[in-house]
Amino acid sequence: MNAVIEAEHLRKTFGSLVAVDDLSFSVAAGECFGILGPNGAGKTSTIRMVYAFSPPSGGTLHVLGLDITRQARAVKSRIGVCQQENNIDPDLSVLQNLEVFARYFNIPEAEATARSRELLRFMALDQRENSRALDLSGGMIRRLVMARALLNRPELLILDEPTTGLDPQSRHQVWERLEELRAGGLSILLTTHNMDEASRLCDRLIIVDRGRLLVEGKPAELVRRHVGRHVIEIVDPAEGLPAFLRERGVRFENIGHRLIVDLEDGTTLYREIEERFCDGGCIMRMATLEDVFLRLTGRELRE
């Protein structure tokens, strides 16, 4: 396998706080790989190590075959990074943001302007090239950050929560662009806690919590393995439902006013539950990555 990222026993500590604890994963060339986890799970700490922003406290990390601790500059010249914060340059125009950034990669001026214009078209920002970057909407700023990350024609694109805080239209636009890039063969590493995003974009993903790896696999595979095919949700279930389900040997989760049942095939059981126990309301739906996520990381609030 031609790996663009190989992390072995990766560890990151801040004083006594262990942010990343013995994390190993690898990303193949051309793959879109996701790191999922609740807030504070260590996602950002992990990818900051991958883009050589923050040195690992332990373990080994190779990006594009290069050792991240010894060849950071070489790695950084070949990857593109969208950090979580929209750190565009508010003092500059949209086009200048790209031209100035291209200099950091020593891209010659004429080439930088040509690439900038091309990327602004790709990100549907070409009408706004002379606007002040500050005057753009949230979605446009995000696309500008993505355009900026592509200036050096990276072999690997790294995105930290690319759609957090965006409206649905902007989110879909970002997803479409990322799908196009992936189709073009670009390797992508992203963190997210948006499960739709992960299911839609990621070929493979890991779920981490408290700095540790919980599971790894393809999104659909993980759903089948950890939840099943169907989920029945019953609101304010009638008494006797838990006993009934236990009798049937069905796995369920009782969270107060709501009871969640996962099944490989729930159609027959659903009818029975609907007739006998469904006072408040119940639905049957396809199991999703969100069910896997909540099952594995728990339902209690973080931070």
Add this chain to the structure above:
Amino acid sequence: MKLYPPLSRRFIRVWQRNWTVYRQSWKISFIPPLLEPLFYLLAFGVGLGTLVGNIRYEGVEISYSRFIAPALIAITVMNSSFFENTYGSFVRMYYQKTFDAMMATPLTVEEIIAGEIIWGATKAVIATAIMMVVISFFGLIRYPEGLLLLPLAFLGGLAFGSAGMVCTSLVPNIELFNLPVFLFITPMFLFGGTFFPVENLPGWAQTTAALLPLTHLVNLSRAFANGRIDAGLLPGIAYLTAFAAITFPLALYKMRKRLIK
């Protein structure tokens, strides 16, 4: 070319970023160094100068305007570089996250900070050049010796900019810059031989003043503006060079500590 491993010539890219921003607002940036010497020369040179009369400087009687004009340049060098690398750099680092974005490119922390400090020194040179034009209209700078004020502004800018950057590496929030401003900048502005000769101070205060960088910068500015070039200036130049040679690497080191987590 590698100066030492994490600091290559790429720092110029950071300097260029600031230059690009500066060029957009140059009309506004030009106003303070243009008007400040005018106001000071009017208020102090003409207004106060009539009360003060002439001043004995290096055994010669000179007008009060001639005495303070070079000090105004030295003060501007101190202020423009110190404020650029405290408030200016802090805003880029903390609020705009400009350094974070740069750190995801091939630039190193050392290059980013070196670029910022050299930019601060450049601003000091630009301000000095503008002030020299204004002050020359009053006939208060002797040429060609006066041209030495430009490289001096760069050296002073490096010294005060690096000192400012060390402060930036330490403060948790922007309000705390008040501390170095009131404990370091303002006392130098008042007592560094700027508006009256250091010799007017009591002995202990003279010794203290001699330890401060602005005193030396003012001395050198006054000497260059009045065309007095001699070996007596070497200790002052040595002092400023040593000051920059300590604070510049210290700023890079402390900022690495602050930014790399």
